[in-house]
Amino acid sequence: MGAADGDTELPGFARLWTAFMSARLLIAAAILGLHVAVHFWVRPLPLWILGLCTGYLAMTVLARTLATPQGPGRSFDRQWVYTAGLDLVFFVVLQANQVGSINYVPLVALPVLMSAVMGSRALALGTAALVTLTLLAHSLWNNDIGWAGTGEIAQAGLAGGGMLILALLTNQLSARLAREEVAARRSRIEAHVQSLVNGMVIDAMDDGVLVVDTDYMVRSANPAARLMLGSDREVTPDQFALDDNPAWLQLAHIARQTFEDEPVDAMEVTLHHEDRHSSRLQVRTQRTPTVSDSGRCLCVMFMQDLREMEAQLRTEKLAGMGRMSAAVAHEIRNPLAAISQANALLEEDLTDPALLRLTTMVRQNADRLGHIVEDVLDVVRAQGPADPHAATDTLELDALVHRFCGEWIAQHGAGARVQLHLGMPELPVVFSPEHLRRILVNLLDNAARYATHQAGAIQVSTHPVRHGPAMLMVWSNGPPLEPSVRRHLFEPFFSSESRSSGLGLFICRELCERHGASIGYERTERAQGSVAVDGNEFFLSLRRAPGAFVTTFLDSAPPT
Template identity: 45%
Template sequence: MNRTDAASTFVPSWFQPSDHGAQAPGDTHAQSFNRLWTAFMQARVLVAVVLLGLQAWVNTMAGSSTPWLVGLTAAYLVSTLASLRWAPRSDGGRRVDLRWIWTLVIDITAFGCLQFFQQGNFNYTPLFVLPLLLASVLGTLLLSLATAAAVTLFLLFDTGWNLLSSGAESTTRLLQTGLTGTGFFLVALLANQLALRLAREEALAQSSQRAARTQARVNELVIEGLSEGVLVIDQQGRARHANPAAEAMLHTEGVPVDASNAVDLGSPQAWQAVLQLVQRTFATGTAMEEEVRLDLGQGVNRKLLARTHLTGQHGEASEHLCVVFLEDLREMEARVRTEKLAAMGRMSAAVAHEIRNPLAAISQANALLDEELQAPTQRRLTAMIGQNAQRLARIVDDVLNVARLEPGMASTGQGPALPLDLHTHTITHDWAQQNGCQPLVEVRAHCPQVHVGFDPEHLRRLLVNLLDNALRYASGTPACILVSTVPVGLHRVRLSVWSDGQPLDAGVRRHLFEPFFSSESRSSGLGLYICRELCERYGAHISYQRSLLEQRDGNEFAVDLPRLNRLAPQA
C-alpha cells in the first residue's frame, strides 16, 4: 500500500538536499557545502565579468594609463571559471581547508590591485565583502576574522599610502577606513554565526525528517500487519488507502487501493453497506459502529464489524477523511471458540485425572475375567474391552501430559546426550514393525557423530507422534514416508519426517500445534501440541512446511535440535 510522503512538500534550499532519500548526516553536510560553494563561485564569475567589462570601458573610453588592469581582470575571470569547473569540493567539515582557501587569496589580491591602482572615482571596497562572506559562511570563525583583518590592513595601508603620496593629512579618511574595517569584522562575525545557526537548524531538521520517515514506515508496517482491516475513505466515497486485511475482506486483492488508484465504493453493489455507514458518519460527524454484511458474489459472504472515525472535527472547512476499521466476525467467533476449547481442555485434564483410577480398575478386572473365561465369544468381548480401555488410557495420558507442568530440560541441563542417528533408526524401525509398514518408511541419517540433549522416552514419543501423523495422510506407496537427519550449521541439527500426503488446508495449518484441534473425529487433537511442548522443554523448535523431495510434493515436519559437544554415555 502506497503512502504519501510528508516530506514531498519540502522546498529545497542551499542547506537541504533536493532529494528526500535517506542519507547519512555527513553526506547531506557535504552536499550543503557544495551547493554553497557553487553559489559563491557563480557570484565570483559574475563579478569578474562585470569588472572586465568595466575595465575595458575605462581603458577604451576614458583613456586609462593602466591597460594592464584589463589583463588582470581577464586573468581573474579565468581563475573564477577554473574554480567553478575544477576546484575540489570539501567534505563539509567546518575547518580550515587549504583546498579552497586560495580562492580568498586570489579575490583579495585582485580587488586590492584594482583598489590600489584605481583610476577616477571608482571605489572597489564593497567587493571585499565577497571573499569575506565566503570565508565566514564556509569556513571557521578564525578564518573569517583573519580574512577581515587582512582586508582591513590592506585598506589602512592603501589609505596611508594615498595620504603620504598626496602630502595631505586627513583624519576623516583614516576614520572612515577604520569604520569600514570594523564593519568588516562585524559582518564576518555575524555571517559566521548565522551560518553555524543555519547548519544546526539544518541538522535538526534532517534528524526530525529521518525520525518522521522512520515513524511513518513503522506505522505502515504495523497497519499492513494488522489482522483488522483499515480503510481510508474521502467524502466522495472513494477508498484512498486500504491495508491487505481490508483488501482481502472486500475481495479487492487484484485491485490495489492507494492514493493514486482510489476505488469507488459506490460502484460494486456489495460495498453499499460500508459506503452508507461512512456517509452517515460524515453527516453526523460522530464515530459509529455497526455490523455489515457483504455479498461478494460467487457464494462469498462476509459479516463484518465496522467502526468509523473522522480525521477532523465536524463542520471544519478543510476536507477530512473517514477511517474505517473492519473486523471479520468469523475470526472473532473463532477466537471465542478457541477460548472455550482452552477452558474445556482444563476441565478435561481434571476429568482425566479423576477417571484414571477407575479405568485402571476396569482394565485389571477385565484381565482377571479374561483368565477365567474359556468361550471364544466371551474372550473376544474381553479383548474389545481391553483394547478400548487401552485407548482411553492413552487419551487420559495425553490430556495429563498436556496439563502437567514439568521444568524444561534445556534450562535445567538434565537432558542426557543421545546419539541422534542411532535412536532415530531404532525408534523408526520399532514403529514400522508394530504398524506393519516397513516398506513405506525410509530413513536417511546424515549425523553419525551428533549427540542431542533429549530424554530417550520423550524423543521416542516425539518421533512416534510425527510418524503416526505422517502415516495417517501418506499415499501408502513404497517410501512414502522419509525420516532424515541433517546438520544445520555448527550448533544445530534437524530431524524431519516427510510424507507425500495432500497439502493441508490453510485453516488447518493455522491451528496445527494448538491443543484439542484435529481434522480427524477419532483423534484427541493433542499429538502435535505435545510434540511442540516436548521440543520447547529441550530448546528445540518444530515447524511445518510444504516441501519438494525427489520431484514429489509432501508435508514435512522439521525439528531443529541443539547439538551437544559431549559424547553419549557408554553402556
Template identity: 50%
Template sequence: MAHEPNSHFQPSWYSAFESAGTEGREQQQRAFDRLWRAFMGARVLVAVVLALLQVFLLVSGISGSLPLTGLSGLYLVFTVLVLVFLRPRHQGRVPPLHWLMTIGVDVATFAIMQSMQTGAVNYTPLFALPVLLGAILGPLTLALGTAASVTLVLLLDAWMASNGLSSQDTTRFVQTGLAGTGLFLVALLAHQLAIRLAREEALAASSQAAARAQARVNEVIIDNLSIGVLVVDLHGVVRNANPAAQHMLMGDRYPEGARLLLSARNGWEHLAALVSDTFAAGQPLETETTIEHDDRPSQRLLARTRLTASEGRRAGLCVLFLEDLREVEARVRTEKLASMGRMSAAVAHEIRNPLTAITQANALLDEEVKEPAQKRLTGMIEQNATRLSRIVDDILNVARVQPSQSAGGAPVVPLDASVRVITGEWNAQVQPGHRLGVHTHAPKVQVAFEPEHLRRLMVNLLDNAERHASAQPASIRVITQPSGAEHVRLSIWSDGPPLEATVLRHLFEPFFSSESRSSGLGLFICRELCQRYGAHIAYQRTQLDQREGNEFYVLLPLAAPPARHSRPPQQAA
C-alpha cells in the same frame, strides 16, 4: 601525501550533518555544493562587473587603465574556470587547494586593484566577498584569518598613500581600522549565523527523514491489515484504499490509481449514505452491510467510520473501516470455545475418576457373565468407555503443555508398513470405496513416532479429507516419499474446494472449525502430536493428476534403525 585531520581546525558550518550517518553526509555534501556554486556564481558576476567597468573607463578616457582592464579580464577568466571545473568535497578538514584558488586570488586581485586605482573608484567593499566565503563555507579560523589579511592589506595601502601625519592621513587610518573591525564582525556574525542555519537545516532534514520512515511503516501496516481501510472525502470520493478494502469491494477488478465515487457504484449506496451521515453527525458511526458481487458470493461486512480533524476551513476526511463479519463471528466463536475449552478441561479431569471406576467394574462384570448377549453388552461398555477415555485425554492434552519427546525416547516404526495398516483400518471402518488411494514410496524409511499417536494423526487427517472430498475415484490420496536427506514426507490429499482466507488464518488453532458440529480439536491435536516428535505439519493447495486439491503434509525426521524394530500397528480384527 595524505593529510591527517587537524584537531586545531574548528568545524565548518556544514559539519552539523556529520552525526547523521550516511544520509547526513550526503545532505552535508549537497548543502556544501549548493552554497559553493552560489558563491562561485557571485564571483563570476563581480568579475563581469569589474571587467565592464574597466572597459568603460578605458574607452571613455575618464580614469581607465590598461593594466587594470587586463587584470579584471584575467580575473573573469579565472572565476569562470573555477565555477566550471573545480568541485571541492568536504573531507573532515578544510582542503587548502580550493581556498587558495578562491580566497587567496580574490584578496590578491582586489588588493592590486585598490593599490592601482587612479580615480574615485573604491574597491574596498569587494573584500567582503572573500570574507563571507571563508566565514560561511570554512571554519572560523579561516574567516578570521581572511579578515585579518584584508585588514593588513588595507592598512598597508593607507600607509603607502600617506605623506606624513596630516589630519587626512589620520582619517584614512581610522577609516581603515573601522573597516577592518567591521570585517572581523562580519566574519564572526556570518559564521555563527551559518552554523545556526545549518543546524536548523540538519534538524529539518532529520525530521523529514523520520517522517518519511514513519510514513513507510504506516503504509506497510495498513497494506497488510486484514481490515479494509478506505479514505473518503466529503463528496464521497475514495481517495485511497488498502488491498484488503479493494478485495472486499471489487476483488481483482479494482482499478489501480483511480478515484471511485461511492454513490456511483451499484451496491455501494449504503456505504455512501454511512459516510454522508458521519459528516452530518460529526461523530463515528457503524453498521452491518452486505456487498453484492457479480462473480462471487455476497459478502457481509461490519462498516465503521471515523473522522479526521479538519484543517481550517477545509473539512476533514472520513476513514471507513470494513471488516468481514464471518471473521468477526469466527473470532468471537473462537473466544467462546476457548473459554468452554478451559471449563471442559476441568470437567474432563473430574470425569476421569468415575470413568476409571466404570471401566474396572465392567471388567469385573465381564469375568462373571457367560451368556453371549451379556458379553456383547460388556463389550459395548468397554468400547464406549475407551472412547470416552480418549476424548478426556484429548481435552487434557489441549489444556496442558506437553513436553517434547526426544527421538531416542520414541519407538522407531517403519513408515510405509504403518501407513498401510492405518489406512486399511480406516478403510474398513469408513468404507470410502474407490475414493481412497495409497501410494507408499519410502519402503526402508523408519521414523521415531508412537504408533498410537501416528494412528491418531493419520485418522484425523483422513477424516478431514473425507468430509471435503468429492465422490470421484482417487479423490483421497495418501502418499509417502523421501524429502531430502533428513526427512520423509507424509501427505494426505483430497480434491475438495479451496479453503477460505478466514479459515486459513485459524487452521491449526484449538476450538476453531468451519463446521458447526466439529469441536475444532482435530488439526490442533495433529500439530501438537507433530511438535512432540519434531515433525512439521502444514497445508497447501496443490495439483495432482491435473486436479486441484487440498494437501496436508507432515515432514517427519528420519530415525536410525534400532537393533529391534517396533512392530507396526496391527490390523484390527
C-alpha cells in the same frame, strides 16, 4: 570552506556554495565587460589590467565548474586561497589602480561574506581583519604615509570595523542555520525510521487498517485489510476507491458517516464477494483533525474479522472446560469399561428375551457413552499442541478428496446421490491427510442425515480463490437451519438431535485451526440437475502450500 567535525555534506550548504561561485562569476564578467567598455569607448587602459580581469574571470569559471563544496566549519583550507583570497587580492589591485571614479571597496564585502558563511569564526574574523588592514594601508598610501587626510583614514577604519561586525554576525547566523539543518536532517531520518517501524507494525497487525480520504479513496491498506476486502496488490493498486467494488459500498457508507457525523464505534458489516464467501467484520473508525489549508481530513478504519474474534473467544472460554472434560472422560472410561464387560458376561448366561432386551439397551447406551468419551478426548487432543509434522504436511487436495469421498460412497452405498466437482488438480495445500479425512467424513455424515436421496443431493467441490486460499465445499439440499442452530453451530455439546454428542463440527473447527484453515457455513444455491436448489454448504478455507500459485485455474468458480 571545508568539512569540519566529520559532518557530511549538507544540501543547504552546497546550494549556498554554488550561489557564491555563481555570484563571483557574474561579478568577474561584469568587471571585465566594464573595463573593455572603458578601454574602447572612454580611454585606453593598460593591457595588464584587461589581462588581470580576464584571468580572474577564467579562475571563477574553473572554480564554478571544477571545485566542489566540502562543508562548513573548517578554520582554513586551500579553497580559501582560490576563492576569498583571490577575490581580496583582485579587488585590492583594482582599487589601487582605480579607473576613473570607480570605487571597488564595496566588492571586498564578497570575500568577507564568503568566509563568514562557509568558514569558521576565526577564518571570518581573520578575513575581515585582513580587509581592514588593507583598507587602512591603502588610505595611508594615498596620503603619502602621512597623517594628513584623516577623514579618508577614518572612513577606512569604519569600513573595516563594519566588515568585522558583518563577519561576526554573518558567521553566527550561518553556524546557527547549519546546526538547524543538521538537526532537521536527523529529525527527518528519525521520522523516516519511525514511519518504517509503524508501517511494519501495521502490516503485521491481525486487524485490518484502511486510511480513507473525503473522496472515499483508500490511501493506505495493510495486508490484513486487503485480505478482508478480497483484494491484493497484483490486481488492486496501492490506492483505490471504495466504490470500485459493490462489496465495499458499506465501508464507503461508514466513511461518509464518519466525515459527516461522528466516528463509528464497533459496527458489524457483511461484505459479499463474488469469488469467495462473505466476510463478517466489525468496523470502528477515527477521524483525523482537519487540515486548515485544505479543509480536508482522513478516516482511519479499523476492521476485525468476527469469525476470528469469535473463534478466539470460544477458545478462551473452552480452555478450562476442555481440561475438566478430559479429567471427567478419563474417570468415566474405567467404570464404563467395567459396566460393558459385566453386561457382556451377564448376556452370555441369559435366555429370557425380556432380560436380553435389557442387556441390549445397556450395551447400546454404554457404546453411546463410550463414543461421547472418545469425542471429548478428541476435543482435548484437537485443542492441544499442534503436531509439527501434521502442520507441515503438503497434500494434493483433489486427489485426497476424490479418494475419501469414494470410500465414503462405497461404505454408505450413496452412488449418484453424491457428485464431485473438483477444480484444483495438482494444487497442493497444507493440511494433515488424516484430519482432512475426519472432517470430510463428518461433513458428509451430516449432509446425508438431512439431504434427500435424489441424484446430486450432496455435492463436494473445490476451487481456488484468485491469489487466495483453496476452498473445499460440501453442499446438500437439506432444509435450512434455524437461526438458533446457526448461532451455535460450531459450539461443543450443542446439537439439534438428542442422540448426538454435539462435538462433530466443533472438532472439525478445532482441526482446521490447527492447520491455519477455517470452516464456515452458508445457505447457498446450487444446480441440481437442471434446477437451481437452495441448500446448506459447509466450506473450508485451506492454506496453499508455499509457491502453489497456479494460473491455469485462477479464474475457476464453484459449480452453480
